[in-house]
Amino acid sequence: xxxxxxxxxxxxxxxxxxxxxxxxxxxxxxxxxxxxxxxxxxxxxxxxxxxxxxxxxxxxxxxxxxxxxxxxxxxxxxxxxxxxxxxxxxxxxxxxxxxxxxxxxxxxxxxxxxxxxxxxxxxxxxxxxxxxxxxxxxxxxxxxxxxxxxxxxxxxxxxxxxxxxxxxxxxxxxxxxxxxxxxxxxxxxxxxxxxxxxxxxxxxxxxxxxxxxxxxxxxxxxxxxxxxxxxxxxxxxxxxxxxxxxxxxx
Numbered sequence: 001x002x003x004x005x006x007x008x009x010x011x012x013x014x015x016x017x018x019x020x021x022x023x024x025x026x027x028x029x030x031x032x033x034x035x036x037x038x039x040x041x042x043x044x045x046x047x048x049x050x051x052x053x054x055x056x057x058x059x060x061x062x063x064x065x066x067x068x069x070x071x072x073x074x075x076x077x078x079x080x081x082x083x084x085x086x087x088x089x090x091x092x093x094x095x096x097x098x099x100x101x102x103x104x105x106x107x108x109x110x111x112x113x114x115x116x117x118x119x120x121x122x123x124x125x126x127x128x129x130x131x132x133x134x135x136x137x138x139x140x141x142x143x144x145x146x147x148x149x150x151x152x153x154x155x156x157x158x159x160x161x162x163x164x165x166x167x168x169x170x171x172x173x174x175x176x177x178x179x180x181x182x183x184x185x186x187x188x189x190x191x192x193x194x195x196x197x198x199x200x201x202x203x204x205x206x207x208x209x210x211x212x213x214x215x216x217x218x219x220x221x222x223x224x225x226x227x228x229x230x231x232x233x234x235x236x237x238x239x240x241x242x243x244x245x246x247x248x249x250x
Contacts, residue, residue, distance in 0.1 A: 001015070001016065001058065001233055001234065001235040002233065002234045002235070003232075003233055004233065005229065005231055005232040006230075006231065013057065013058060013061060013235055016058060016061050016062060016065060016233060016235075016240070017061075017062060017066065018065065020066070020068070021069050021103070021178070022034055022069045022070050022178040022179075022180070023178070023198075024177040024178060025172075025177055026198060026245075030172045030177055031168045031169070031171065031172040031177045031196075032177060032178055032179065032198050032199070033074075033168060033179045033196050033198050034066065034069075034070070034178075034179070034180050034181065034198065034199040034201060035181050035183075035188060035191070035197050035199065035200045035201065035202075035216070036063060036180055036183075036201045037202050037203070037216040038055040038059050038203040038204075038205060039202060039203070039204055039215070039216055040204075040207045040208060040213075041204065041205070041206065041207060041208050042208050042209055042210065043215045043216075044209035044210075044211065044213035044214075044215075045183070045184070045185060045213055045214055045216050046082075046214075047207070047209055050082060050083055054203075054207060054209075055203050055205055055238065056205070056235070056236050056238050057235065057236065058203070058233065058236065058238050058240055059203040059205070059238055062201060062240055064090065064094065066180050067088060067090060067094070067107055067180065068090070068094050068097055068098055068103075069103075070103075070178045070179065070180040071104070071108065071171075071175070071176040071177060071178040072107055072108040072109070072110050072133075072171055072176040072179055072180070073088060073107055073108070073109050073110070073180045073181075073182055074110045074112070074167065074180065074181045074182065075110070075111055075112070075181070075182045075183065075187070076111070076112050076113075076183060076186060076187035077111055077113035077115075077117065077118055079182065079183050079184040079187075080124055081119075081122070082184075084122075084123055085109070085122070085123065085124040086123040086126065086127075087109070087123075087126060087127035087130050088107055088109050089127065090106065106130050108130075108133060108176055109124065109130075110132065110133040110134075110171060110176075111124070111132050111133065111134050111152075112136075112167060112187055113134060113136050113140070114136060114139070114162055115137075115140050115141065115144070116134070116137075116141055116144040116145045116148065117140075118134065118144070118152075120151045125148075125151040125152060131151060131152050131153055132152050133154075133174075134148055134152040134154050135155045135157065135162060135167060136154065136156055136157070136162070137156065137157055137158070137159045137161075137162050138156050138157065138158055138159055139159035140156075155170065157170075163190055163194055164190035164192070164194040164196045165194040165196055167190075167191075168196045181197070183216070184214070185215060185216060185217055185219075186218060186219065188216060188217040188218075189217050189218055189219030189221075190219075192217050192219075192223050192225065193219070193221055193223045195223070195225060197225065198244065198245045199230075199244050200227060200241075200243045200244075201240070201241070201242055202240075202241045202243070203241075204238065204239040204241060205237075205238055206237035206238065225245065227243035227244060227245055227246050228243060228245075229241070229242075230242040230243060230244050
């Protein structure tokens, strides 16, 4: 692996984001949201409908290390279904590493679903010791929510109020300020429009995809935010970029 920025150097892949712990907040607010995504050269976030077809070994390790750095992974319901999410227990070594840095051994998983349209038989609900949080709306089908009651921890918000800022503030209130957002693009848009993305970890894969796949952030409203480059790594053609929130650049 090559470390290209800020200081060029050669290093082992295992050093990538080793020991990383996300902050608990910025200078003017509680909570820290780090976005973790992979993209092709032409901006596609999926190949054959899933992101796993894009990233290589470095991208997989980056995701694992980021899941070792947070209090909660935040994800949209569509991504849970498409990517067939399972519980985030991780390896014994990762659980020990998290505990040694004062984090709970296993991060929580929070799923945003306004409709509550989640199959209780999905793999993500398979671990009763670590049930996911489901953040949903009171306009959701109550029969759907009833099917999730013994599989998840339900948090119901008034219809129309399940925005990015509300989600972040609620997770912070639950003692989960280090938030890793794993997509998808619609959830990322909700966070962007309310200026709640503090950091971006993006793997740029050396692949052209074409087609109609979404970008890492997808929505109707533009919301320009400035970010500053923190680091760049290269492994097997993948570029692993880390940016942190800077100033607004309209």
